[in-house]
Amino acid sequence: xxxxxxxxSGYGNVGDDTYPLVFTQYLPDHELVFxxxxxxxxxxxxxxxxxxxxxxxxxxxxxxGGAGMESPHFRCMKFYMDAAIERRIPWGFLSCxxxxxxxxxxxYAAALQPxxxxxxxxxxxxxxxxxxxxxxxxxxxxxxxxxxPDAAYxxxxxxxxxxxCMRSITLVPAGLVNARNALTNHYLRQFAASGMPVTWxxxxxxxxxxxxxxxxxxxxPQAQIIAAPGPKVAFESIARxxxxxxxxxxxxxxxxxxxxxxxxxxxxxxxxxxxxxxxDTSAATVHFEVLRRFIHR
Numbered sequence: 001x002x003x004x005x006x007x008x009s010g011y012g013n014v015g016d017d018t019y020p021l022v023f024t025q026y027l028p029d030h031e032l033v034f035x036x037x038x039x040x041x042x043x044x045x046x047x048x049x050x051x052x053x054x055x056x057x058x059x060x061x062x063x064x065g066g067a068g069m070e071s072p073h074f075r076c077m078k079f080y081m082d083a084a085i086e087r088r089i090p091w092g093f094l095s096c097x098x099x100x101x102x103x104x105x106x107x108y109a110a111a112l113q114p115x116x117x118x119x120x121x122x123x124x125x126x127x128x129x130x131x132x133x134x135x136x137x138x139x140x141x142x143x144x145x146x147x148x149p150d151a152a153y154x155x156x157x158x159x160x161x162x163x164x165c166m167r168s169i170t171l172v173p174a175g176l177v178n179a180r181n182a183l184t185n186h187y188l189r190q191f192a193a194s195g196m197p198v199t200w201x202x203x204x205x206x207x208x209x210x211x212x213x214x215x216x217x218x219x220x221p222q223a224q225i226i227a228a229p230g231p232k233v234a235f236e237s238i239a240r241x242x243x244x245x246x247x248x249x250x251x252x253x254x255x256x257x258x259x260x261x262x263x264x265x266x267x268x269x270x271x272x273x274x275x276x277x278x279x280d281t282s283a284a285t286v287h288f289e290v291l292r293r294f295i296h297r
Contacts, residue, residue, distance in 0.1 A: 001030050001031070001295055002031045002032075002044055002047050003030050003032050003048060003050075003291075003295075004032075004035060004044075004050045005020065005033070005034050005053065006035045006036070006052050006080045007019055007020075007035075007052075007053060007054055007055045007057060008037070008057060009034055010034070010038075011036065011205045012205040012207075013204055014230065014231055015055065015152060015203065015248065016205075017231055018152045018250060019095070020032070020034050022154045023151070026154065026285075026288045027291070035080065037076040037077075039076055043080070047087070047089060048089055048090075048295075049089055050081070051091070051094045051291070052080070052093045053094040054095030054128075054150065054151045059071075059098060059108070059112075060111045060112055060115060070114050074114050078118075091123060092122040092125055092126075093119075093122055093126065094124070094126050094151070094287050094290070094291065095127075095148065095151035095284075095287050096126075096128065097127060097150075098127075098135060112135075112139055116140060119142070124293075125145045125146065126147075126286070126290055127146070127148070128148070129276060133146065133147045146290070148283060148290075149276070149280075149283050149284040150253060152250055153257055153281035153284040155235065156257055157231075157236070159235070159239055168224075168242065169199070169242060169244075170198075170199045170241040170243070171184070171198065171200050171244075171245045172203050172245070172246035172247060172248045173202065173209065173213065173216070174247030174248045174269075175265060175267075176267060176268075177246065178212055179212070184245070197224070198223060198224070199226060199237060200220075200225045200226070201226045201251070202229065203250060206228060209228075213227055234250075234254065235254050238255055239258035241260050242260075243260070244262040245263055245264075246262055246263075246264055249269065249272055252272055
């Protein structure tokens with residue numbers, strides 16, 4: 001079967017670029033095509049299924065007009081969902097999450113109004129946190145929305161490793177994890193006092209990381225910086241670390257998979273704070289159990 005996945009891969013964000021690798025690994029007998037917000041002229045005539053995900057693509061941050069107005073991002077996603085509905089092929093949301101702010105959940109949920117029709121129409125919905133499931137159930141009226149750990153937990157490339165290379169402290173910059181942050185600098189002084197080498201690992205898209213990494217180079221000219229690493233290099237860098245401080249969601253995921261101790265800022269992004277940290281991450285395979293129910297119909 002030819003299956004289309006719609007996400008945010010292709011722009012350089014390590015987390016978003018990880019999902020196609022996982023989907024390709026777990027669906028080897030199918031032809032997969034990947035799309036993002038750069039819309040194609042049309043979708044393949046022989047497309048058999050459409051998957052929205054993975055990642056935090058379910059948001060509608062309209063800047064004008066208030067709740068219910070369609071943002072440019074939503075209109076791009078609507079293009080794909082309308083095509084699936086028109087063709088009457090199975091489609092749904094897989095390993096997705098809502099892009100909210102922690103103290104503005106009601107406001108952001110209200111802005112999701114344009115998504116409601118599609119959440120009701122989808123054949124399947126798996127979301128990456130129990131809080132996202134609750135929100136989806138409330139706005140769609142569905143009870144068949146399921147929590148499944150993020151599909152990126154299944155990304156586990158083989159790496160060569162020795163004890164000697166497991167020395168570095170790795171910082172994944174985003175939000176409050178940055179070279180100018182007072183608490184980050186407090187940690188860095190303590191690591192330096194212990195003789196611990198520090199690596200700054202850029203896991204965001206270049207448009208997001210360019211300024212953050214430039215500040216690192218300016219304030220810490222001797223620092224090791226890994227920019228635009230791609231999923232495999234990023235995973236290896238974290239797996240070889242002694243400790244990780246991450247402002248990015250997939251920095252946390254790679255740390256958990258690698259069993260490397262990590263911390264995130266207290267005021268971390270919504271998706272990090274909503275993560276169910278006591279869940280068995282191997283349960284992420286359930287995403288593919290859900291897909292196969294519709295592939296074999």
